[in-house]
Amino acid sequence: MHSLKIGLFIPCYIDQFYPGVGIATLELLQKLKLNVSYPLKQTCCGQPLANTGAEKEAIPVYRNFIRNFSRFDYVVSPSGSCVYHVREHYDILEQTDEVKKVRKNTFELCEFITDILKIDDLKIHYPHKVGVHQSCHGLRGLKLGKSSEIIAERYSKVHKLLEKAGGIELIKLHREDECCGFGGTFSVFEPDVSVRMGLARVEDHQLNGAEIITATDMSCLMHMEGIIRRQKKNIKVVHIAEILNSNSL
Amino acid sequence: MNAHAQMAANFLANRERSDWHDQTLWMVRQKRDRVALSVPEWEQLREQASKIKDNVLSNLENYLLQFEQHALANGVKVHWAVDADELNRIVLKIINDSKAVRVVKSKSMLTEECGLNPFLEKLGIEVVDTDLGERIIQFRNEPPSHIVLPAIHLKKEEIGELFHEKLNTEKGASDPHYLTAAARAHLREKFLSADLAITGVNFAVAETGAVVVCTNEGNADMGVHAAPVQVHCMGIEKIIPSTADLGVFTRLLARNATGQHITTYTSHYLKPKEGGEMHVVITDNGRSERLGNVKYRDSLKCIRCGACMNTCPVYRRSGGYSYRYVIPGPIGSILAPYADIKKYKDLPFASSLCGSCTDVCPVKIDIHQQIYYLRQEITGRSKFPGFKKISLKLAAKIFAAGRWYDLSGKTARWAMKHLSRKIIYHPLNAWGRGRELPEVPERSFKEWYKKNIKS
Numbered sequence: 286m287h288s289l290k291i292g293l294f295i296p297c298y299i300d301q302f303y304p305g306v307g308i309a310t311l312e313l314l315q316k317l318k319l320n321v322s323y324p325l326k327q328t329c330c331g332q333p334l335a336n337t338g339a340e341k342e343a344i345p346v347y348r349n350f351i352r353n354f355s356r357f358d359y360v361v362s363p364s365g366s367c368v369y370h371v372r373e374h375y376d377i378l379e380q381t382d383e384v385k386k387v388r389k390n391t392f393e394l395c396e397f398i399t400d401i402l403k404i405d406d407l408k409i410h411y412p413h414k415v416g417v418h419q420s421c422h423g424l425r426g427l428k429l430g431k432s433s434e435i436i437a438e439r440y441s442k443v444h445k446l447l448e449k450a451g452g453i454e455l456i457k458l459h460r461e462d463e464c465c466g467f468g469g470t471f472s473v474f475e476p477d478v479s480v481r482m483g484l485a486r487v488e489d490h491q492l493n494g495a496e497i498i499t500a501t502d503m504s505c506l507m508h509m510e511g512i513i514r515r516q517k518k519n520i521k522v523v524h525i526a527e528i529l530n531s532n533s534l
Numbered sequence: 535m536n537a538h539a540q541m542a543a544n545f546l547a548n549r550e551r552s553d554w555h556d557q558t559l560w561m562v563r564q565k566r567d568r569v570a571l572s573v574p575e576w577e578q579l580r581e582q583a584s585k586i587k588d589n590v591l592s593n594l595e596n597y598l599l600q601f602e603q604h605a606l607a608n609g610v611k612v613h614w615a616v617d618a619d620e621l622n623r624i625v626l627k628i629i630n631d632s633k634a635v636r637v638v639k640s641k642s643m644l645t646e647e648c649g650l651n652p653f654l655e656k657l658g659i660e661v662v663d664t665d666l667g668e669r670i671i672q673f674r675n676e677p678p679s680h681i682v683l684p685a686i687h688l689k690k691e692e693i694g695e696l697f698h699e700k701l702n703t704e705k706g707a708s709d710p711h712y713l714t715a716a717a718r719a720h721l722r723e724k725f726l727s728a729d730l731a732i733t734g735v736n737f738a739v740a741e742t743g744a745v746v747v748c749t750n751e752g753n754a755d756m757g758v759h760a761a762p763v764q765v766h767c768m769g770i771e772k773i774i775p776s777t778a779d780l781g782v783f784t785r786l787l788a789r790n791a792t793g794q795h796i797t798t799y800t801s802h803y804l805k806p807k808e809g810g811e812m813h814v815v816i817t818d819n820g821r822s823e824r825l826g827n828v829k830y831r832d833s834l835k836c837i838r839c840g841a842c843m844n845t846c847p848v849y850r851r852s853g854g855y856s857y858r859y860v861i862p863g864p865i866g867s868i869l870a871p872y873a874d875i876k877k878y879k880d881l882p883f884a885s886s887l888c889g890s891c892t893d894v895c896p897v898k899i900d901i902h903q904q905i906y907y908l909r910q911e912i913t914g915r916s917k918f919p920g921f922k923k924i925s926l927k928l929a930a931k932i933f934a935a936g937r938w939y940d941l942s943g944k945t946a947r948w949a950m951k952h953l954s955r956k957i958i959y960h961p962l963n964a965w966g967r968g969r970e971l972p973e974v975p976e977r978s979f980k981e982w983y984k985k986n987i988k989s
Binding site: 349472478 | 535536538539542543546556560567570571573574576577845847848851882883884885886887888889890892893894906909910911912913914926927929930932933934935936939943946947964967968969970971972973974975977978979980981982983984987988
């Protein structure tokens, strides 16, 4: 594993507003003795444009992503949504070997740890009551877990990593995987529905005793944090990378 | 704000009612989960249903002709309608030819889509909707707000008031049993005096020529059995090859729709009763055009269970009317643009793309992907307001090059830190309507990386 070259992709909004999440991801991958580097010319996966219906305009952004990351064995990112976008929607690019390689080898942090590194115990100590918000693109897009609509055996890669944490109490929600209503530009095109959806999620976590809401996507957490701070609610959001990095590896 | 967003905002303004709407539909979703869990082969059934529909859509012409041949042999009169107007005129002709005066109709989304009721009413023909929910909204002169639960936007107290006015029930009475009994007595009279009964069609079986109608109230049967003339209106996509295939769909439909194992009545109509007439009107109304479009043709697999509405966190919090189309919710958002892409251009954006609709769909329509594709078409073709176009172009430029991105990020963070709250939380900032912006960090990750790792 040490010889694998890992490219770290930090989504634009994490880069600008939540550098701590990027740092935690980098530190965790380094603790796992991986050869990680962060290409400096990276920007964004292009999803904000494409989800607004401008995927053609996003093509130069996609190309920039491929240029930055095609030299790595794996691309790892603390965002299920951006990873899903690269895998699913870079299909409009010409499928060169480089494009195919990047799409195939881009992973969300948790699935990279459980599926590629095959680790499920990160020796974490995290004595808190934690509610897991299952971000939709990770859950239903990348299949990081089984969505509640699907009638099959339950699994969740995120829970698998968190359950091993010392002192942690994972709380149960009334609605285990309802969308928080961020939805990219949906959050500003449909602000009222978006905020009401986010509020419902925050209240579900609070009602069930969570001190902390975590998720694989900081975008969901940014949205819920915005509501929490506006309404002065007593609950915090912490990205999954920061929890997974609170270990003694 | 666009039309959906504005209507959703109005819907949400009544907190108590919108919470109730959300919770009621979520309860239906939970009921669906419980009964679906009792079928271990649920996911295989979905797969099978989807494949049967694939076969149907690929051989639609053959199955339709097969159906017609068998129906004709059974003594059924088969009519073909290319569009809504033709469907309406065919039904009118059947009514006139049989000298029918009183018409009853059980639930049919197709006739809603084609505007059959208003068409007939304009000509002085009274059509009584006999499904309880449909009758309620007909009394109120409203369209359905959900395809399975047409009056889900109303509370029992409002129905009590309505029935007091229309059916002379006691003032202030809102007991559902009492109100249902009143509706039952009222509808019984309509059934017994009807000259002609119209129904929708859930499935049409090609190998037998039978049409199958699923109801919980038995109102389709009451109408069809009592009236001498029966008319079944179906879209071309309702066809299934065989009675064996029917089992796959009846196992999925009610479970997914309302959390029942099966609808109370699954009625098979094969031939006219003695001395009576049976008509089937097979309608296209834009479906074959959709069939020709590879990206969107799967939307024709829909069996109208309504589960995508129940599961949709946006639908539950914006109400059916915010979609302004006969079929609301996620499936409506991909069907409506086919009817009128300009009028409904906002609907594919009324979604957080969470994908719950796709996972709950009994015939595995990739609803959220179709919503995504429609966004590309709508943004691509529309001459949207300059501001949005310019900002998209600008965003594309910024994200395509590292240095522009770095500079813009830095500028935005500086502005967020130094501008006054009044400017940042200007009413035009839709994010700020109910949320704080993130706190601005000292430096971006990239700046931190350059400082601490690179050097």
